[in-house]
Amino acid sequence: xxxxxxxxxxxxxxxxxxxxxxxxxxxxxxxxxxxxxxxxxxxxxxxxxxxxxxxxxxxxxxxxxxxxxxxxxxxxxxxxxxxxxxxxxxxxxxxxxxxxxxxxxxxxxxxxxxxxxxxxxxxxxxxxxxxxxxxxxxxxxxxxxxxxxxxxxxxxxxxxxxxxxxxxxxxxxxxxxxxxxxxxxxxxxxxxxxxxxxxxxxxxxxxxxxxxxxxxxxxxxxxxxxxxxxxxxxxxxxxxxxxxxxxxxxxxxxxxxxxxxxxxxxxxxxxxxxxxxxxxxxxxxxxxxxxxxxxxxxxxxxxxxxxxxxxxxxxxxxxxxxxxxxxxxxxxxxxxxxxxxxxxxxxxxxxxxx
Amino acid sequence: xxxxxxxxxxxxxxxxxxxxxxxxxxxxxxxxxxxxxxxxxxxxxxxxxxxxxxxxxxxxxxxxxxxxxxxxxxxxxxxxxxxxxxxxxxxxxxxxxxxxxxxxxxxxxxxxxxxxxxxxxxxxxxxxxxxxxxxxxxxxxxxxxxxxxxxx
Numbered sequence: 001x002x003x004x005x006x007x008x009x010x011x012x013x014x015x016x017x018x019x020x021x022x023x024x025x026x027x028x029x030x031x032x033x034x035x036x037x038x039x040x041x042x043x044x045x046x047x048x049x050x051x052x053x054x055x056x057x058x059x060x061x062x063x064x065x066x067x068x069x070x071x072x073x074x075x076x077x078x079x080x081x082x083x084x085x086x087x088x089x090x091x092x093x094x095x096x097x098x099x100x101x102x103x104x105x106x107x108x109x110x111x112x113x114x115x116x117x118x119x120x121x122x123x124x125x126x127x128x129x130x131x132x133x134x135x136x137x138x139x140x141x142x143x144x145x146x147x148x149x150x151x152x153x154x155x156x157x158x159x160x161x162x163x164x165x166x167x168x169x170x171x172x173x174x175x176x177x178x179x180x181x182x183x184x185x186x187x188x189x190x191x192x193x194x195x196x197x198x199x200x201x202x203x204x205x206x207x208x209x210x211x212x213x214x215x216x217x218x219x220x221x222x223x224x225x226x227x228x229x230x231x232x233x234x235x236x237x238x239x240x241x242x243x244x245x246x247x248x249x250x251x252x253x254x255x256x257x258x259x260x261x262x263x264x265x266x267x268x269x270x271x272x273x274x275x276x277x278x279x280x281x282x283x284x285x286x287x288x289x290x291x292x293x294x295x296x297x298x299x300x301x302x303x304x305x306x307x308x309x310x311x312x313x314x315x316x317x318x319x320x321x322x323x324x325x326x327x328x329x330x331x332x333x334x335x336x337x338x339x340x341x342x343x344x345x346x347x348x349x350x351x352x353x354x
Numbered sequence: 355x356x357x358x359x360x361x362x363x364x365x366x367x368x369x370x371x372x373x374x375x376x377x378x379x380x381x382x383x384x385x386x387x388x389x390x391x392x393x394x395x396x397x398x399x400x401x402x403x404x405x406x407x408x409x410x411x412x413x414x415x416x417x418x419x420x421x422x423x424x425x426x427x428x429x430x431x432x433x434x435x436x437x438x439x440x441x442x443x444x445x446x447x448x449x450x451x452x453x454x455x456x457x458x459x460x461x462x463x464x465x466x467x468x469x470x471x472x473x474x475x476x477x478x479x480x481x482x483x484x485x486x487x488x489x490x491x492x493x494x495x496x497x498x499x500x501x502x503x504x505x506x
Contacts, residue, residue: 149454153470165502170398266431270449270457287470
C-alpha cells in the first residue's frame with residue numbers, strides 16, 4: 001500500500017508541503033567561520049537531553065527536605081541506570097552552559113546581532129539567564145550541604161540588591177531562610193516555570209533565525225558567499241556533532257559520576273573548600289576578593305551591582321552597536337568583550353586552583 | 355463595520371469615550387483582581403519568630419578549650435566558642451557577608467567562614483576577607499552543667 005494518500009490527506013490539513021518547501025530553501029553560508037554555526041544547534045540538542053533525562057529523574061525524585069536527598073540516593077544506588085541518567089543530566093547541564101557561552105561569544109564577535117537580528121540576540125540573552133536559573137535551581141534539588149550553602153549565598157546575593165532585594169530574597173527562599181520551602185519553590189521553578197519560559201524563548205529564537213536566515217560576518221556582507229543546503233548537508237553534520245556529544249556525555253557520566261555529597265543540615269557550618277558550579281566561579285572569586293568596604297560602600301553590594309550592570313549591557317549590545325560601518329565602535333566592543341572574556345577565564349582558573 | 359462617529363457639536367465626553375473608559379477601567383480592575391492575589395500568594399507568609407531570648411546552647415563538657423560549637427538559637431544558628439584562656443563567647447553564626455554559617459578554626463584561633471574566606475576575631479569583629487560587619491554577640495552564662503546564651 002502506498003502512503004501517498006495519507007501524506008496527501010495530512011498535507012491538506014497541515015500544509016506540510018509549505019513547511020517542507022521552507023525547510024528545503026534553508027541554506028547555511030560556507031566560510032572560514034562556519035564552525036561557529038554548530039554551537040546553537042548543539043546547545044539546543046543538549047537542552048533536549050536535559051528534557052528527556054529530567055523527565056526520567058522526575059519518576060523517582062521527591063521534592064521535600066525530608067525526602068529529596070534520599071530519593072536522589074535511591075536513584076543513583078538502586079534504580080537501574082539511575083547513576084547514568086543523573087550523571088548525564090548534570091554533565092549535559094554543564095556542557096550546555098559551555099556551548100551556550102561559546103555560541104554567545106561567537107555570535108558577538110561575528111556581529112550576528114546587527115539589524116534586523118536585535119531581537120534574536122535579546123531572546124538569546126533571555127535564554128542565557130533562563131539557563132543560569134535552571135542551573136541554580138537544579139543545583140539545590142539533591143539537598144546536599146554544598147547545594148544548601150550555595151543557595152544561601154546565591155539568594156543572599158539577590159537580597160543585597162537595593163530596594164527590591166529583600167522581597168526577591170523572600171520570594172526565592174519562600175521565607176526568610178533557606179528551608180524545605182525553598183526546595184519546593186526551586187523544584188517548581190526548575191520543572192515547570194523555567195521549562196515553559198525556555199520553550200517560548202527557544203521558539204522565538206529559532207523562528208527568528210529561520211526568518212532572517214543565517215547571518216554572515218560583516219567582512220563578507222555584499223560579497224558572494226558559497227552556501228550549503230541545510231537539509232540534508234548541514235543537518236547531517238549537526239547530527240555527527242550530536243552523536244559525538246552523546247558519546248562524550250556517556251563517557252563523562254561513566255568516568256566521572258556526579259557526586260551526591262552529604263545531606264544538607266541547616267545548622268552545620270559551610271563545608272571547607274566550598275565552591276559554586278564553574279560558571280559562577282568568576283563571580284564567586286570576585287566577591288571573595290572585593291574588599292569589605294569600597295569608598296564607604298559595602299564591597300559585595302558594589303560587586304553585585306556591577307554584575308547586574310554587565311547583564312543589562314548584554315541585553316543592550318545590539319542597540320548600542322548597530323552599524324557595520326562604525327569601525328571604531330566595533331573595535332571598542334571587541335576590546336571590552338576580549339577583556340571580559342579574559343577576566344572570566346582568569347578568575348575561573350583562580351577559583352579552580354585556590 | 356463600525357463607523358467612527360464624528361461628533362462636532364459637543365466638546366465634552368461622548369458616550370463612546372465614557373464606554374471606553376468604563377470598559378478599560380473594568381478590564382484593569384479585573385486584571386488587578388487576578389494579579390493581586392497571585393502576587394500575594396507568591397509572597398511567603400511571615401512565620402512568627404520564636405521570641406525566646408535565651409537558650410541552653412550546650413553542656414559545659416561539650417565545649418573544651420580552643421573549640422567551637424554551633425547551636426540553635428530559635429531557628430537561627432549561633433556559635434559558641436571557648437577560647438584558649440577558657441573564656442566562653444557566643445555569637446550569631448550567620449556570616450555578615452552572604453549568610454553562610456561560620457565555624458571555629460582551632461588552628462588560627464578565630465571564627466572563619468568557608469564560603470568566601472571571611473575571618474572574625476574572638477570578639478566577633480570582622481578582621482579579614484569580605485565580611486562588612488562584626489558578628490552579633492550574645493551573653494553567655496553557665497548554670498550548673500548548662501551553658502546559657504542570652505540575647506543582649
